[in-house]
Amino acid sequence: MSETLILSKRWGKPDSASLASYRADGGYGALDKAMGADPAAIVDEVKKSNLRGRGGAGFATGLKWTFLPKDVRPRYLTVNADESEPGTFKDRYIIEHDPHMLIEGIALTCYALDIHLAYVYIRGEFAKQARILEQAIQEARDAGILGPRLLGKKDFPLDIHVHRGAGAYICGEESALLESLEGKKGYPRLKPPFPAVVGLWGKPTIINNVETIANVPWIVANGGAAFAALGVGKSGGTRLFGVSGHVNRPGVYEKPVHYNLKKLIMEDAGGIVGGRKLKAVIPGGSSAPVLAAHEIDISLEFDAVKAAGSMSGSGGVIVFDESVCLVRALARIAKFYAEESCGQCTPCREGTSWMEGILEKIEHGHATAADVEKLEQVAGNIAGNTICALGDAAAMPVQSFLKKFKPEFLRHVEAHRCPMGESGWGLDQSSRDALVGAVRY
Amino acid sequence: MTNPASVGAVEELPREKVEHFDRELAGILNRYPPDRKAAAMIPALRLGQEIFGYLSPAVQRLAAERLGTSPARAEEVATFYVMFHTEPPARHVVEVCTNVSCCLTGGERIFEHLKKKLELANGQSTRDGRITLREVECLGSCGTAPAMLVDEEMHERLTIQKVDQIVGGLK
Ligand SMILES: Cc1cc2nc3c(=O)[nH]c(=O)nc-3n(C[C@H](O)[C@H](O)[C@H](O)COP(=O)(O)O)c2cc1C
Ligand code: SF4
Numbered sequence: 001m002s003e004t005l006i007l008s009k010r011w012g013k014p015d016s017a018s019l020a021s022y023r024a025d026g027g028y029g030a031l032d033k034a035m036g037a038d039p040a041a042i043v044d045e046v047k048k049s050n051l052r053g054r055g056g057a058g059f060a061t062g063l064k065w066t067f068l069p070k071d072v073r074p075r076y077l078t079v080n081a082d083e084s085e086p087g088t089f090k091d092r093y094i095i096e097h098d099p100h101m102l103i104e105g106i107a108l109t110c111y112a113l114d115i116h117l118a119y120v121y122i123r124g125e126f127a128k129q130a131r132i133l134e135q136a137i138q139e140a141r142d143a144g145i146l147g148p149r150l151l152g153k154k155d156f157p158l159d160i161h162v163h164r165g166a167g168a169y170i171c172g173e174e175s176a177l178l179e180s181l182e183g184k185k186g187y188p189r190l191k192p193p194f195p196a197v198v199g200l201w202g203k204p205t206i207i208n209n210v211e212t213i214a215n216v217p218w219i220v221a222n223g224g225a226a227f228a229a230l231g232v233g234k235s236g237g238t239r240l241f242g243v244s245g246h247v248n249r250p251g252v253y254e255k256p257v258h259y260n261l262k263k264l265i266m267e268d269a270g271g272i273v274g275g276r277k278l279k280a281v282i283p284g285g286s287s288a289p290v291l292a293a294h295e296i297d298i299s300l301e302f303d304a305v306k307a308a309g310s311m312s313g314s315g316g317v318i319v320f321d322e323s324v325c326l327v328r329a330l331a332r333i334a335k336f337y338a339e340e341s342c343g344q345c346t347p348c349r350e351g352t353s354w355m356e357g358i359l360e361k362i363e364h365g366h367a368t369a370a371d372v373e374k375l376e377q378v379a380g381n382i383a384g385n386t387i388c389a390l391g392d393a394a395a396m397p398v399q400s401f402l403k404k405f406k407p408e409f410l411r412h413v414e415a416h417r418c419p420m421g422e423s424g425w426g427l428d429q430s431s432r433d434a435l436v437g438a439v440r441y
Numbered sequence: 442m443t444n445p446a447s448v449g450a451v452e453e454l455p456r457e458k459v460e461h462f463d464r465e466l467a468g469i470l471n472r473y474p475p476d477r478k479a480a481a482m483i484p485a486l487r488l489g490q491e492i493f494g495y496l497s498p499a500v501q502r503l504a505a506e507r508l509g510t511s512p513a514r515a516e517e518v519a520t521f522y523v524m525f526h527t528e529p530p531a532r533h534v535v536e537v538c539t540n541v542s543c544c545l546t547g548g549e550r551i552f553e554h555l556k557k558k559l560e561l562a563n564g565q566s567t568r569d570g571r572i573t574l575r576e577v578e579c580l581g582s583c584g585t586a587p588a589m590l591v592d593e594e595m596h597e598r599l600t601i602q603k604v605d606q607i608v609g610g611l612k
Contacts, residue, residue, distance in 0.1 A: 087541065166525055
């Protein structure tokens with residue numbers, strides 16, 4: 001079976017981040033092609049491509065673009081490179097190894113949507129990636145690709161700026177991102193209005209994930225239909241799946257959107273470390289409901305994972321082997337959401353800390369069965385009652401771990417301690433050291 | 442709470458450092474529309490932290506003044522984001538990820554090791570002002586876990602030995 005690579009095909013080539021290398025491989029050819037066409041044709045191709053957002057929600061990209069009001073100017077593009085969902089580590093590779101692909105995607109998107117200023121919002125911890133991207137943007141300016149004339153040809157001014165965050169997961173949420181970009185703390189806004197209508201500085205703004213935008217040059221070069229054909233149903237193309245945890249070859253794998261999850265883990269990522277048994281998998285970043293070992297023989301396509309009771313989300317697959325205490329794992333996830341809640345809504349602010357506390361109690365054997373019930377109740381009271389989706393993101397793991405692995409919680413309660421004891425994270429040092437990185441560029 | 446009106450006058454800050462700040466800020470402001478200067482709050486505070494060491498009330502006030510916004514806004518931002526220090530940190534900041542993928546590959550053990558070795562609790566600094574140790578949330582290094590940041594430089598695929606080497610090398 002021949003596999004088409006769109007996003008990762010140039011990774012690992014020497015100097016792949018440079019303009020010269022990108023050009024030598026045909027880079028900016030799609031932009032060149034588009035200069036001769038009607039901007040609306042790009043939007044049509046993206047619609048035809050069935051590209052769905054790679055940032056988590058899987059919303060149809062072409063459709064989102066059509067939500068821009070017809071005659072309000074200026075309008076902005078904001079590329080989401082916040083990449084802070086635990087288990088997600090793919091966008092940074094695009095930026096590190098092929099930043100010009102992203103820049104060409106931004107240029108095409110801006111041209112298609114009549115946008116003249118774009119910001120890439122990148123998490124503050126990605127200092128190296130921000131430098132690489134800034135350097136690539138400067139190269140593109142120096143070469144006249146950006147600036148007053150797009151690709152030096154078209155009278156279409158365009159500039160791109162990198163805006164670094166400073167450590168806050170919530171700024172990946174699109175409206176919090178805009179607040180942060182405006183120079184404020186990252187408090188999500190009530191929606192509607194959606195950013196496409198009222199966005200950055202109150203102006204229409206398209207927000208897309210890095211990986212989403214990086215697909216646009218290929219779509220323009222090869223046609224939307226070809227991209228759609230790589231996928232299945234209403235979901236086109238390939239995706240970057242990040243596999244982490246207890247597999248022999250953790251790393252980023254580019255596969256068709258509907259690739260099989262079991263195959264990804266057992267074959268591509270080399271199966272479970274030390275020949276141990278698989279216990280559980282989170283298929284789409286820490287907020288996605290957990291799957292038990294017997295539930296992973298599924299397609300990773302957004303709707304298919306949803307049908308299986310979880311979410312393909314950001315494509316971050318986290319693998320737990322049998323040595324892991326799932327109460328401990330969930331307690332750690334709950335701590336994350338408690339730390340990262342912006343504190344605006346009471347159910348989220350109070351509920352996430354409450355859940356963290358109960359889980360700590362269960363893990364250390366200080367809880368009763370009533371606490372386990374309480375945990376379920378608290379999660380239920382957060383879900384659907386908050387301004388942004390962080391509340392749901394915090395509740396879903398708790399609800400799903402309880403649904404699938406409740407006996408393990410009750411065993412903690414009965415034994416008054418963690419049955420796994422000290423070793424509850426599995427993987428001793430020597431087997432950890434034996435791990436080989438799969439996609440180490 | 443400190444009253445921003447009574448402490449942290451910009452005049453307290455060393456003049457040449459303020460000039461340095463102003464020169465660099467001018468470049469940063471080019472990235473935002475002229476009537477949207479306040480958008481530069483995060484980069485301005487990062488710059489302030491670089492130049493002055495940490496975000497004292499005076500540095501926050503400086504950023505606010507230059508961006509044409511209120512000191513309260515600067516304080517709000519300085520305290521919201523974890524990469525900002527409103528108290529002086531040690532010379533080096535070591536931040537270990539203990540989120541799920543890192544813990545599955547030894548992150549918690551690394552953090553415990555460093556706590557013991559440096560005799561610090563989370564967030565504390567060594568008495569000689571050499572290292573501030575912090576536990577942080579996911580660094581986006583899940584595939585190359587476990588990971589830590591040292592002064593904003595990422596170190597990945599850590600082992601205890603590697604950590605000892607890196608931390609031992611900090612002066
Ligand atoms: C709490 C929270 C955190 C998020 N973090 C990210 C992120 O780090 N990167 C990202 O692209 N999208 C993130 N999203 C989703 C964005 O809000 C938005 O849907 C996405 O960037 C849109 O891009 P897409 O349509 O290309 O997927 C997050 C959402 C929530 C609720
Ligand atoms: S749900 Fe949580 S993170 Fe989102 S706005 Fe409310 S308090 Fe903030």
